[in-house]
Amino acid sequence: MSDLGSAPIPAVSGEDHVRGPGGGRTLIVYADFECPFCAVLDMRLRALPADRVVFRHFPVRSSHPRAWPAACAAEAAALQGRFWEMHDALFADPARLEDPHLWERGRRLGLELERFDRDRRCDGVRDRVKRDFRAGVRGGVVTTPTIFELGDDGSVAKLSREEFGPA
Numbered sequence: 001m002s003d004l005g006s007a008p009i010p011a012v013s014g015e016d017h018v019r020g021p022g023g024g025r026t027l028i029v030y031a032d033f034e035c036p037f038c039a040v041l042d043m044r045l046r047a048l049p050a051d052r053v054v055f056r057h058f059p060v061r062s063s064h065p066r067a068w069p070a071a072c073a074a075e076a077a078a079l080q081g082r083f084w085e086m087h088d089a090l091f092a093d094p095a096r097l098e099d100p101h102l103w104e105r106g107r108r109l110g111l112e113l114e115r116f117d118r119d120r121r122c123d124g125v126r127d128r129v130k131r132d133f134r135a136g137v138r139g140g141v142v143t144t145p146t147i148f149e150l151g152d153d154g155s156v157a158k159l160s161r162e163e164f165g166p167a
């Protein structure tokens with residue numbers, strides 16, 4: 001765990017999951033699919049069409065045991081071009097994240113289910129989720145959701161989730 005020293009959060013890259021036109025603010029969100037506060041924040045962020053949202057995984061396994069498998073399911077869906085659809089489906093019902101519910105979401109999204117199941121357990125997917133988590137820890141994320149705003153000058157400011165309304 002020596003690679004978890006303090007560092008700024010990584011710059012937005014082509015490997016990130018980005019949604020929105022980018023005409024307004026760029027928000028980098030570290031979230032957990034089992035976190036009810038994250039689901040509320042996601043709903044509020046989608047109501048801000050001018051903001052560009054960058055999603056990064058921060059599964060808090062100690063309090064949300066299904067957050068890690070859900071993050072891996074989202075990444076497996078991403079390998080079939082359906083990250084945001086799976087992201088939205090997971091946040092729409094964060095109380096149902098067991099495997100049968102993940103498979104049903106994959107089926108409804110038209111994913112190739114055998115590939116989806118294989119991919120969500122593969123090293124590349126696990127490494128992706130782990131990379132987001134570790135970058136969050138190094139950048140000061142301690143709870144979910146954590147939101148950063150990227151300034152025009154490349155600066156990064158941590159925002160309070162209360163700025164987006166009460167939980």
